[in-house]
Amino acid sequence: MQLDTFMAGLERRNHSQPEFLQAVREVAEKVIPYINAHPEYEEARVLERLAEPDRVLMFRVTWEDDEGGIHVNRGYRVQQSNAIGPYKGGLRFDPSVNLGILKFLAFEQVFKNSLTTLPMGGGKGGSDFDPKGKSDREVMRFCQAFMTELQRHIGKDTDVPAGDIGVGGREIGYLFGQYKRLRNAFTGAMTGKGAKWGGSLIRPEATGYGSVYFAREMLAHRGEEIAGKRCLVSGSGNVAQFTAEKLLELGATVLTLSDRSGTIHAPDGLTRDDLSAAMDLKNNRRGNLEELADRDGLEFHEGIKPWGIECDAAFPSATQNEIQDVDAKTLLDNGCTVVCEGANMPSSPDAAHRFEQAGIMYGPGKAANAGGVAISGLEMTQNSMRISWSREEVDQRLQSIMQSIHATCVEYGSDGDRVNYVQGANVGGFVKVADALMAYGTM
Numbered sequence: 517m518q519l520d521t522f523m524a525g526l527e528r529r530n531h532s533q534p535e536f537l538q539a540v541r542e543v544a545e546k547v548i549p550y551i552n553a554h555p556e557y558e559e560a561r562v563l564e565r566l567a568e569p570d571r572v573l574m575f576r577v578t579w580e581d582d583e584g585g586i587h588v589n590r591g592y593r594v595q596q597s598n599a600i601g602p603y604k605g606g607l608r609f610d611p612s613v614n615l616g617i618l619k620f621l622a623f624e625q626v627f628k629n630s631l632t633t634l635p636m637g638g639g640k641g642g643s644d645f646d647p648k649g650k651s652d653r654e655v656m657r658f659c660q661a662f663m664t665e666l667q668r669h670i671g672k673d674t675d676v677p678a679g680d681i682g683v684g685g686r687e688i689g690y691l692f693g694q695y696k697r698l699r700n701a702f703t704g705a706m707t708g709k710g711a712k713w714g715g716s717l718i719r720p721e722a723t724g725y726g727s728v729y730f731a732r733e734m735l736a737h738r739g740e741e742i743a744g745k746r747c748l749v750s751g752s753g754n755v756a757q758f759t760a761e762k763l764l765e766l767g768a769t770v771l772t773l774s775d776r777s778g779t780i781h782a783p784d785g786l787t788r789d790d791l792s793a794a795m796d797l798k799n800n801r802r803g804n805l806e807e808l809a810d811r812d813g814l815e816f817h818e819g820i821k822p823w824g825i826e827c828d829a830a831f832p833s834a835t836q837n838e839i840q841d842v843d844a845k846t847l848l849d850n851g852c853t854v855v856c857e858g859a860n861m862p863s864s865p866d867a868a869h870r871f872e873q874a875g876i877m878y879g880p881g882k883a884a885n886a887g888g889v890a891i892s893g894l895e896m897t898q899n900s901m902r903i904s905w906s907r908e909e910v911d912q913r914l915q916s917i918m919q920s921i922h923a924t925c926v927e928y929g930s931d932g933d934r935v936n937y938v939q940g941a942n943v944g945g946f947v948k949v950a951d952a953l954m955a956y957g958t959m
């Protein structure tokens with residue numbers, strides 16, 4: 517099997533979806549050599565099948581603003597693969613959302629969910645709705661309209677959505693409330709629910725904490741520790757906040773947070789108070805980070821990303837392609853030896869290749885940020901059992917899942933005394949799903 521031939525076919529059918537093509541190419545680069553060593557996968561066309569979603573749902577969402585104006589948005593759910601469990605993955609509400617972006621995210625999710633060790637297939641959905649500047653009641657009406665259509669396609673054993681960019685606890689509440697009402701059933705058909713209404717403790721923290729646990733594993737494998745490391749964090753949403761929180765707890769220095777307006781830089785490191793102020797600003801007041809510029813010890817750099825600041829470790833936790841090749845070069849020139857992806861596909865292809873070639877500890881998103889969906893999987897378990905585990909129990913399970921993802925990366929990605937985590941995560945995630953497809957025969 518040839519990478520170029522495979523990609524040429526894919527490009528013909530998906531030419532207007534650059535992010536999807538980027539995500540598939542990254543997997544194919546690592547998986548095709550493995551397939552060539554195991555020809556049964558090639559004969560069964562396993563990679564071709566995985567690159568074509570099981571189905572794509574697209575629908576109109578009509579909702580009314582506070583002044584009575586009518587708005588039309590587009591809703592999506594990409595059900596990529598249920599080979600090893602119900603479709604599972606988040607919903608993204610952002611004006612940039614289109615089919616190609618959701619297909620990239622759904623494709624990534626298949627491999628990520630496989631790595632978690634839990635029985636979850638892959639999916640993703642969302643809308644081009646922009647929650648920014650909308651009142652709570654407008655967001656509620658949008659979520660209710662969105663779920664009025666989506667509810668017929670999801671369910672606890674079918675497809676279990678959760679949050680992503682622009683979808684947090686508030687949105688999950690409105691979405692799940694409408695699901696429950698229309699189906700007259702309280703089931704675990706969504707995750708990320710509030711702890712008082714079926715959610716799991718630690719789910720809000722899980723992606724960020726998990727990302728730091730993964731960095732800790734990469735460092736431990738080289739006999740290093742996270743305490744004392746100077747870290748850049750991008751984003752200031754769910755993933756970034758709890759990445760920063762865990763880094764502070766483990767004795768690292770957090771130099772930055774960022775958002776669409778720019779970067780907050782704390783040359784001596786963010787304090788816990790700074791982080792609390794950022795959380796209050798982003799979660800309760802939904803403002804921009806520049807509002808923190810007048811706090812002691814903080815500088816605000818408008819329109820700038822964090823990557824130019826000297827650091828030991830980078831935790832990109834905002835969005836796709838936020839690290840371009842020039843940023844990767846700067847990070848490496850400045851001595852950065854850890855890149856741990858809290859976001860999905862935050863490194864451009866050139867940037868990712870540069871990190872791989874430099875042999876640094878580069879944890880790709882599908883391994884490093886799998887802690888969020890892993891705890892979603894545990895939320896599904898707790899819902900099915902109708903029990904709730906304690907914080908300690910869930911956190912312990914999160915740590916051991918991140919350890920086992922690291923071990924899978926070592927198993928499939930060892931290269932001399934180094935680990936190529938891109939190779940390890942892609943091949944390690946692929947094998948389980950591929951073997952399931954083989955077991956089912958032609959379908």
Ligand code: NDP
Nearest residue numbers: 680681682751752753754755775776834835859860885888
């Ligand atoms: P949030 O909506 O909570 O936060 C997103 C953050 O990233 C915000 O600070 C936002 O800025 C910033 N951001 C978004 N788009 C851009 C952009 N185009 N340019 C600059 N900054 C941007 O989302 P999450 O924290 O949940 O998600 C962040 C990333 O992590 C995404 O890639 C997501 O797919 C991934 N992820 C999320 C998981 C989860 O459980 N939530 C699990 C695994 C991965 P602003 O505040 O200005 O809007």
Ligand code: 2IT
Nearest residue numbers: 605606678679680889892
């Ligand atoms: O990208 C992701 O893994 C998520 N947004 C979380 C998905 C989930 O189902 O918890």
